[in-house]
Structure formats: C-alpha cells, structure tokens
Amino acid sequence: MKFLIPLLSFFLGNAKSFFGGPSQAITQQVVLRVRAITILAICAIGSLALSCVGLSLLIAKIATQLDSPEGFVWTTGTSVYLGMTLLFVGALVITMLRSTWLSSGGFNPQKEAPRKGGSPIENAIALVVMDFLEERQQRRQKNENRSA
Structure with a gap:
C-alpha cells in the first residue's frame, strides 16, 4: 500500500518533493504536462466507457419495450439513457480533438497569419x-x- 502514496502525490500535485536541484523548474513543467495529458486520457477513456454504457442501456430499454404487448413507449428512462449517451459522446468528441491534445501538451495550435x-x-x-x-x-x- 505504501507504493501508492508517491503515485497519488504525483497525480494530486505534490510532486515537488521528488525533484530538487537546478532542474526543478524543467521537471515541474514536465510534471504539469504529463499530468494534463494523463487527465485528458482518463477523461477520454471514461467518456468512451460511459457512452457505451448509456448506449447499451438505451438499446436494452428499447428492446424490452418492443417485446411487450404495448409496443414502444417513450419513457423517462429512455430519455435519460439517450441523454447520457449523447452527453458522453459529445465529451468524447471534445477530448479527441487535435487542438485539445496539443494544448494539454503545451503546444498552442495557431493558424498561420497571412503574410503582409x-x-x-x-x-x-x-x-x-x-x-x-x-x-x-x-x-x-x-x-x-x-x-x-
């Protein structure tokens, strides 16, 4: 369990104590960039997983309603599952944009200015x-x- 403490302190922001000397500023910048990219990757994986869960629950809800004698009825649960799916698909699209990854890595994507x-x-x-x-x-x- 003790091996998790340095890992948790790295991701929670107390990584300064690990590094010292004149390279501390460079190391802090690297830690900040790695942390930002890690958080972005976790958000992408989480939104992918939750959008798949929402989609599977939506499909299951629709399939159970189609098997019933009443047929398909739009319910609150169906709306919630559809909303969950759309929300997390949108979050996945935002996290997968090239500009999001470049800005988290410290690169600012700028359009070329026209030459004067x-x-x-x-x-x-x-x-x-x-x-x-x-x-x-x-x-x-x-x-x-x-x-x-």
Whole structure:
C-alpha cells in the first residue's frame, strides 16, 4: 500500500518533493504536462466507457419495450439513457480533438497569419533598395560634414 502514496502525490500535485536541484523548474513543467495529458486520457477513456454504457442501456430499454404487448413507449428512462449517451459522446468528441491534445501538451495550435510583405523575392529587392538608400544618405551626410 505504501507504493501508492508517491503515485497519488504525483497525480494530486505534490510532486515537488521528488525533484530538487537546478532542474526543478524543467521537471515541474514536465510534471504539469504529463499530468494534463494523463487527465485528458482518463477523461477520454471514461467518456468512451460511459457512452457505451448509456448506449447499451438505451438499446436494452428499447428492446424490452418492443417485446411487450404495448409496443414502444417513450419513457423517462429512455430519455435519460439517450441523454447520457449523447452527453458522453459529445465529451468524447471534445477530448479527441487535435487542438485539445496539443494544448494539454503545451503546444498552442495557431493558424498561420497571412503574410503582409509579399513574396520572398519582393522582400529581398526591398531590402537591397533600402540598403542602397541608407548608403546614399550616409554619403550625403559625410559630404555635408566635409564641406561645412
């Protein structure tokens, strides 16, 4: 039972005592990222399991009603099972999004901003022209200093 205490303290947030020295900041960041990814994986597995449970209960409820002489009647239990299934399928979809996993790993997925400067050739020509203009301006200043 004593081997569970370090594991629980790692997942509950007291992992600072395990690591020391100058690498403590890096280790804390790694621990935070691993913890976030672990929690996300647990949420994904849990929502998958609960959506399967909700779906199987819904199917069982519908099957038992179809076997009865009255036929299918929409009941509160059917609504609850359908709601449970839809809720956890939605949670599963949210946890499986690429952006969710990237943000939990510390990567911020950002869309590429459109370039304002144009093509690389245009940028290179603009730099050459600006360099030429700066040289010419410096020559004028030197000539003014000599003549004054």
